[in-house]
Amino acid sequence: MPFALKLPRRNPDAPRPSLRERAAALKVSAAKVIGKGRSPHRWPRLAGGGAPSKALSDLIEAHMLAYARCLHGMGEEGADVPALRAAEEEAFRALLHTPLTSDADRGCYAAAVIERENGFLVRGYAGTRNDPLSVAYRNLRFGEHAPEPAQEAEPEPVEAAAPVLMNIDDPRSGLMTYADARGDLHTKPFAEGLAFMAARLNAVARTEYHRRFNAEANELDAAGCEELDARLRRELRLDALHILAFRFEQAFAEGQAERQGSTGAGASAAKVDLKPLTVLQLVNLHEAYAAARFLWEGVVARPYSVAWRDPRGCVHATPVGHLADFEETRAALIGDRIINELTSRSPPE
Structure with a gap:
């Protein structure tokens, strides 16, 4: 015998329940299945403590609503996600800077902050005083609940410094x-x-x-x-x-000494009379002093020309080093004088 299942047919003339009535019926059915009614406390009680204050509970509920709206809007096309995130951040900051009046407030406050910071909408404030965990710690430990701009005194206007x-x-x-x-x-x-x-x-x-x-x-x-x-x-x-x-001190000291003629190289170079020499003689003399300058420059760089170095890095020369420095400077100065003399000569008429 074939098995026949007959489904009950709804009377088309019977009144249809509204959405509100259907939702109420579902709540009644769920309460029967679960067997317990809704807890009167949104947050669990602490051992030995009372219920959190109504102000804190309202802020927690407002933030949870803003958080849910933001998550829901991120999954919908065309939603204004930046505005939703800004609203969630504003609600969270209002909760974050609320004063705490009891241990129950502190427990619920800490649970809400930790839950949000372990969620999806964490912002990049780590390592700053504006970090939510830093703000929460100051609120729980020291009772500093005011926002950061309100904690710092406004700087007094300072007159512009004279240029x-x-x-x-x-x-x-x-x-x-x-x-x-x-x-x-x-x-x-x-x-x-x-x-x-x-x-x-x-x-x-x-x-x-x-x-x-x-x-x-x-x-x-x-x-x-x-x-x-x-x-x-x-x-x-x-x-x-x-x-x-x-080694700027040594460099400027030696430059000043040469300028003032304390080494004697400038005075010695000035004694060389270049007027009687012809152009060809001046050219040959310049080549000779250039070779001498190159020779004495190599002697200055030799290890036996350096006596010691002070902690600042200044080099102090031996007598050979001083002589080589004198001859090198003298040859360079004479070479400069020869070039000036050559450029000042005019061809004979």
Whole structure:
């Protein structure tokens, strides 16, 4: 005998329940199945504590509603997600900065903050005073619930400082004004100001040196690498920048001594009479002094020309070093005088 299932048919004339009535019927059915009614407390009670305050409960509920709306809107096309996230952030900040009056408030507050910070809508405030966990800790530990701008006193208006009009690149004062890497102005002696600028240029030049050396020294042998190193150091003026940056006191002291003629090289070079010599004789003399300058320059760089170095890096010469420095400077000065003499000569009429 075939099995026949007869389904009850609804009377088409019977009144249809509304959506509200159907929802109420579902709640009644769910209550019968679960067997328990809804808990009167939204948040669990703490052991030995009372119920949280109504103000805190309302803020928690408002934030949960904003949070749910934001999550729902992120899954819908055409939803204004930035506005929803801003509303959720505003509701959360209102909850975050609310005062806590009891242990029950503190427990529910901590649970709500931790739940949100472990959720999907975490913002990037880590490591700052505006981090929600930092704000929550200050609220729980010290009772500091006010937002950050309200905690800090408003700065009093400060009159604009008078512009620095003195000692700015004035040779007569011996001072110069320069800005450091942060933009702060400093007025210091020329030697220190130039040393600061030379240190910055030295860093840039060394970066360029390493870049070019690594790019050009791929297939070079040891001799080629040494030649490349010497060429780059010469083109980028690394030695000069290093001296100006880290041995500026010695450099300026020696330059001032030469300017004032304390070494005697300037006075000795001035005694050479160039007027009676012809143009050809001047050219030959310039070549001779150029060779002498190159020779004495090599002697200055020898180890026996250096007596010792102080902790600042200044080099103190031996008697041989002083002699070589004197002859090198004298040859350079005479060479400059010869060039000036040649340029001042006019062809005979």
